[in-house]
Structure formats: C-alpha cells, structure tokens
Amino acid sequence: MQKCQSYISEHKDRFLDELLGLLRIPSVSADPSRSADMQKAAALIRDELEKAGADVSKVCEIEGHPIVYGEKIIDPTLPTVLVYGHYDVQPPDPLDLWDSPPFDPVIKDEKIYARGACDDKGQMYMHIKAFEAMVKTGSLACNVKFMIEGEEEVGSEGLGPFLEQNKEMLAADVVLVSDTSIIANDIPSITCGLRGITYLQVEVTGPNMDLHSGTFGGAVANPINVLCKMIASLTDENNHITIPNFYDDVLELGEQERSAMNKAPFDLDAYKEMLGIADVQGEAGYTTIERASIRPTLDCNGIWGGYTEEGAKTVLPSKAHAKISMRLVPNQDPHKIADLFQKHFEAIAPSSVSVKVDPFHGGQPYLTPTDNKGYKAAHYAMEKGFGKAPLPARAGGSIPIVALFEKTLGLKTILMGFGLNSDQIHSPNEHYGLFNFYKGIETIPYFYEEFARLSAC
Numbered sequence: 001m002q003k004c005q006s007y008i009s010e011h012k013d014r015f016l017d018e019l020l021g022l023l024r025i026p027s028v029s030a031d032p033s034r035s036a037d038m039q040k041a042a043a044l045i046r047d048e049l050e051k052a053g054a055d056v057s058k059v060c061e062i063e064g065h066p067i068v069y070g071e072k073i074i075d076p077t078l079p080t081v082l083v084y085g086h087y088d089v090q091p092p093d094p095l096d097l098w099d100s101p102p103f104d105p106v107i108k109d110e111k112i113y114a115r116g117a118c119d120d121k122g123q124m125y126m127h128i129k130a131f132e133a134m135v136k137t138g139s140l141a142c143n144v145k146f147m148i149e150g151e152e153e154v155g156s157e158g159l160g161p162f163l164e165q166n167k168e169m170l171a172a173d174v175v176l177v178s179d180t181s182i183i184a185n186d187i188p189s190i191t192c193g194l195r196g197i198t199y200l201q202v203e204v205t206g207p208n209m210d211l212h213s214g215t216f217g218g219a220v221a222n223p224i225n226v227l228c229k230m231i232a233s234l235t236d237e238n239n240h241i242t243i244p245n246f247y248d249d250v251l252e253l254g255e256q257e258r259s260a261m262n263k264a265p266f267d268l269d270a271y272k273e274m275l276g277i278a279d280v281q282g283e284a285g286y287t288t289i290e291r292a293s294i295r296p297t298l299d300c301n302g303i304w305g306g307y308t309e310e311g312a313k314t315v316l317p318s319k320a321h322a323k324i325s326m327r328l329v330p331n332q333d334p335h336k337i338a339d340l341f342q343k344h345f346e347a348i349a350p351s352s353v354s355v356k357v358d359p360f361h362g363g364q365p366y367l368t369p370t371d372n373k374g375y376k377a378a379h380y381a382m383e384k385g386f387g388k389a390p391l392p393a394r395a396g397g398s399i400p401i402v403a404l405f406e407k408t409l410g411l412k413t414i415l416m417g418f419g420l421n422s423d424q425i426h427s428p429n430e431h432y433g434l435f436n437f438y439k440g441i442e443t444i445p446y447f448y449e450e451f452a453r454l455s456a457c
C-alpha cells in the first residue's frame with residue numbers, strides 16, 4: 001500500500017493534467033448538438049482505462065449516449081468491485097455567470113473550475129487513477145469492473161435495459177460510486193441514502209390563440225395566472241405538499257434516528273451566508289438537514305409562457321408551461337407519485353383552461369445498509385484517508401441507477417463521494433478542490449484492500 005501511495009504522489013501533476021483534458025470536452029447529455037462530444041469523452045475514458053491497465057475496455061453503443069465498460073479480473077476467486085460513474089454533465093447555462101469558460105478549466109485558489117469538475121468527471125476520474133496506481137504497483141486486491149455512463153443527468157433511461165442485457169458481464173460483489181459529498185474536508189462522511197425523483201412538465205391552455213390583453217383580459221382565463229395559482233396551491237402554509245395521498249408511503253424516521261442525524265455538524269448561519277439568504281424555508285416540524293434529505297419536496301424548476309423578450313407586449317397568451325420535480329424518500333414510488341400528481345393537477349384546473357401533464361423521468365430512492373462488507377470497507381478507507389472516522393449522512397440528490405443495481409444485479413451500492421455541497425454542481429462556477437481530488441485517489445485503494453480482507457474471512 002505504501003508503494004501505491006507513493007506512486008500517487010509521484011504522478012499527481014499528470015493526473016490533474018489528464019483530468020483537465022477530459023473537462024475540456026463539453027459532454028452535455030441534454031444537448032443534442034453535443035453528441036460528437038459525448039463520443040469523444042467516451043473514447044477518451046476507454047483509452048484511459050486501457051492505459052491504466054484494464055484488460056477489457058470498450059465503448060458500448062446503446063440507444064442514447066454510449067456506456068464505457070472496462071475490467072481487470074486478476075483472480076476469479078477474489079471479490080469484484082463494480083465502479084460506476086458518469087461522464088455526462090449538466091448544461092453550463094447561464095454562461096454569463098461564469099468567471100471563466102465552463103469547458104476551459106482553470107485552477108484557482110486550490111480548486112479546479114469547470115463544468116463537471118466535481119459532478120462527476122473529477123470524482124469518476126479519481127477511480128481510474130486509483131486503479132492505475134494499484135495496477136502499476138501490484139497492489140490491486142480485488143477484481144475491478146468499470147461502468148461509466150453518459151446519461152445520468154438526463155435520467156439514465158438507457159441504463160436499465162443495459163443492466164438487464166449484461167447481467168453476466170456486470171456481475172460483481174458491490175458497486176462503488178463517487179458522485180456525492182462529504183460534510184466538510186475535516187468531517188468525512190459516507191452517503192447512506194439518496195432521494196428518488198419524479199420529474200414532469202405541465203402545459204396549461206386557455207384560449208386557442210394569443211389575445212389582446214385589453215380586449216379580452218378580465219373575461220378570459222390567463223393560463224400563466226392560472227398555472228401560478230395551481231403551482232402555489234401544491235404546498236400549504238406549512239410547506240406540506242397538498243396532493244392527496246402524497247405522503248402515504250413515506251417512511252417516517254424514529255426519534256432516535258432523527259436526533260442522530262441532527263447531531264451532525266451543521267452551521268445554519270454559514271449556510272445562510274453561503275446562499276445569501278436572510279432565512280431558510282421548509283416543511284414545518286423539520287430541521288434544515290431533515291428537509292434536505294429525509295423529507296419529500298416539490299419544486300418548480302422552470303416556468304414560461306407569454307412575452308419574455310425586452311420591453312412590454314400586452315398579450316394574454318394561449319399557453320403556459322412549467323417543469324416540476326418532486327424529490328422522493330423511501331418507500332415512495334416515482335410512478336405512483338406521477339399518477340397522483342397528474343390526477344390532482346387535472347382535478348384542480350378551473351374549467352376555463354385545459355391541462356396536459358407529461359412525465360419526463362424518475363428514479364427510486366435508495367438506502368445503503370451499514371452492516372455489510374462494502375460499507376465497512378468504505379468506513380475503513382475514509383478513516384485511513386482522512387485520519388478521522390466518517391459519519392453516515394443522507395443526501396438530498398438522486399442517482400436513479402442505484403436502485404436498479406439492487407433490483408437487476410442484486411448489488412448494494414456504496415456512495416463514497418468526496419465533493420462538498422458548496423462545489424456549485426449544476427450551477428455556474430462549478431469547482432472541485434484539489435484536496436478532494438487527491439484525497440479521493442488516496443482513499444480509494446484502502447477500500448479495495450479492506451473489501452478483499454473482509455471478503456476473505
């Protein structure tokens with residue numbers, strides 16, 4: 001292990017340079033004009049896996065953006081770790097809010113600034129470099145398989161069928177993912193839960209054409225006004241969601257679990273200051289930590305309609321639209337929630353408009369049990385890497401594929417992420433600390449070492 005750690009410190013600068021090369025490729029999965037860049041990023045990762053020492057490395061074409069697969073089987077009697085990550089990134093917009101171009105990475109104040117620096121190119125790349133270090137120093141203790149996809153940020157639609165069709169190729173003992181955060185650089189944590197999600201788009205139609213807002217205004221429903229009222233009514237004065245039966249399947253946590261999670265270090269004033277808000281807001285009866293992890297939510301992600309260009313136009317538009325997401329917690333089901341939403345949204349629409357609800361994508365919530373070899377190995381690794389025992393922590397974000405690993409491959413996923421909630425993922429000026437990048441590369445080999453040891457007893 002000492003040899004492996006020395007290899008990492010000797011090749012530090014090259015590791016960073018290589019990551020910057022990957023960050024220069026604008027692999028935005030949501031943007032159809034970027035499909036050549038998706039191919040370019042996939043090919044680069046395949047080459048990297050090969051150079052690092054994988055015996056198999058290939059780009060698998062699926063209906064959507066390709067999946068990169070790699071493996072090194074050193075001994076079939078040893079346990080196998082399946083590493084999952086994603087090379088696709090969120091759109092960089094709004095571009096004018098970036099201090100430097102999103103696909104022209106720069107290092108500033110010990111941080112890498114670029115779209116995907118943290119989510120998830122930087123974090124995924126740590127695994128390739130840790131793998132390289134273990135292979136080159138003869139310290140790889142487990143078999144390894146890599147599955148790096150290109151559609152995570154758009155819901156991983158093509159991944160379900162890929163898992164179904166490649167069960168044998170993907171057979172493993174545990175899935176290891178770095179695509180989440182730690183509490184702070186001096187407070188390591190392991191993510192033990194993810195929220196699920198239901199994402200949909202709604203359309204409200206009033207009159208069959210845009211109208212003069214003076215001639216018709218007041219007499220005909222304005223779909224934007226109606227849509228705003230409808231969205232506003234989806235939560236009440238206590239910020240409870242008003243959709244009937246929405247909370248039916250929510251797993252309520254016991255007092256003990258709640259008080260344990262609220263003991264995690266959290267500075268509310270620093271949180272407000274970071275976000276530039278005078279106060280937080282959320283469901284009555286729950287703390288900020290709880291609101292952002294163990295409770296379901298409903299948010300409007302975008303809303304449009306009517307005239308939005310410069311100046312004024314007096315118009316009563318025919319249509320209004322919104323994108324609405326609901327974060328779900330164990331044991332809520334995204335399909336069931338989509339149905340409840342649709343029924344309710346249609347029911348509350350006044351007769352002066354018609355509504356259309358189109359589901360986009362969804363993902364199941366996930367809980368990682370802490371009494372298994374994978375979690376124990378991650379605990380050991382984080383403690384070795386940071387010199388401090390990690391805390392378990394539930395995350396508010398979603399990784400839709402994680403529940404499918406369990407359902408299709410029967411595998412538990414260990415969420416050993418190294419980002420920070422302040423890394424501005426999905427936002428302008430996304431960044432990833434050099435500390436976090438290197439700490440991840442150093443910590444990952446300890447996971448393999450301990451997972452092999454625990455699997456042997």
Ligand code: BES
Pocket residue numbers: 119120152153154155179180181197361362363395396397398399400
């Ligand atoms: N890496 C994030 C999820 C995440 C971030 C989990 C921070 C925990 C802490 C992932 O790339 C992501 O953004 N997922 C999407 C999923 C959606 C597009 C279906 C999300 O959570 O919005």
Ligand code: MN
Pocket residue numbers: 086119120152179
């Ligand atoms: Mn991610």
Ligand code: MN
Pocket residue numbers: 090119153425426
């Ligand atoms: Mn993301």
